[in-house]
Amino acid sequence: MATPLTAAAFLAALRAEGVRVQEHNNWRTHNRNSKGPWGPVHGVMIHHTVTKGTSDTVKIVRDGYSALPGPLCHGMIAKDGVVHLVGYGRANHAGLGDPDVLAAVIAERRPPADNEATVDGNRAFYGFECENLGDGHDPWPDAQIDAIVRVITAICRKHGWGARSALRHLDWQPGKVDPRGPGMDWDTVLAAVAKRLGSKPPTTPLPTPAKPKVDLSQLIAAAKSNPKASGQPVTYTGVKTVEAALVDEGLLSKTYSDGHYGTTTVASYAAWQRKCGYTGKDADGIPGRSPLERLGSKHGFTVTA
Structure with a gap:
């Protein structure tokens, strides 16, 4: 201090x-x-x-x-x-x-x-x-x-x-x-x-950070409700984990990595779905398990039900 x-x-x-x-x-x-x-x-x-x-x-x-x-x-x-x-x-x-x-x-x-x-x-x-x-x-x-x-x-x-x-x-x-x-x-x-x-190096190694977990059902709920809500509500903290991955993919500006699954995040996630080979309604920005697991595997989070 x-x-x-x-x-x-x-x-x-x-x-x-x-x-x-x-x-x-x-x-x-x-x-x-x-x-x-x-x-x-x-x-x-x-x-x-x-x-x-x-x-x-x-x-x-x-x-x-x-x-x-x-x-x-x-x-x-x-x-x-x-x-x-x-x-x-x-x-x-x-x-x-x-x-x-x-x-x-x-x-x-x-x-x-x-x-x-x-x-x-x-x-x-x-x-x-x-x-x-x-x-x-x-x-x-x-x-x-x-x-x-x-x-x-x-x-x-x-x-x-x-x-x-x-x-x-x-x-x-x-x-x-x-x-x-x-x-x-x-x-x-x-x-x-x-x-x-002039001191001894830290003797205990840093732990491997535990992988964050993203609940698919809560993420879907945020994707469907946040764009319609007034302001910028953060209804599920796992959104920020997914947004950080989208930033790393170059699909979302760091500015919008705020935990709010708004229209910009919807568009960015849709771009990820298209990158995974999905089209039409399967690339609407609402998360599905397979593309989300691919994103998590690449960027260090796990997907739960």
Whole structure:
């Protein structure tokens, strides 16, 4: 638990750790503080962007989307290892997550499998998005991994934290898979952070995250009822797991991965059904078992009745 660093202290800590930094516009005062507090902070969260191209990615994480205003992080770690600072203060990066995971981060121990989304992560963490397609195939260059290690180390060193004060988005929120891909080995990252901090690496390996479960009947009910309802109701939490998979497939914008099975999600799921070879009424965006199981097999969730 700590008071967030000042922007000046944050920048100095990064530079002292050898991080190559590029500052963008009014990053020191660009935040979402009007929507809620930032702090006390407990750790550093790492994400991937599901984007390609550094300049475009910087613009996205700085400005956000109509449904998710920026900044979407404090810094964006590019493929070449440069850290682009785009905001400071409360940022739209973590969303709601698991209270047991937060307790583990505070205690600096291995996080349990996340199965809840009830705690405000935007308040509790520094957030860094990393330029990567997020498809499980886009590689993580050594320069980018080194920058991630240095960023985590800089913040942990300044606050007196250990390596277990770093976590991945997938550790925090059910249905998330980031960061992933060739070259991204989280145990290796944490060991490198510990080495730079002059401490022993974490002795307990991270558990293999339990696969989320998606109830087909509840998903169908959401698909049929949500588009007709006013506002953006979230009637079944498993929708977000399916939407995260559709984002990874490139069929749904990350903006609409909100747990609401609205018309955009219907259209995206219909595109997945067509990708599976279905047509006509069999590709209407209402889930059926076979395409859903194929999506789950590919993106790490299981389907129940």
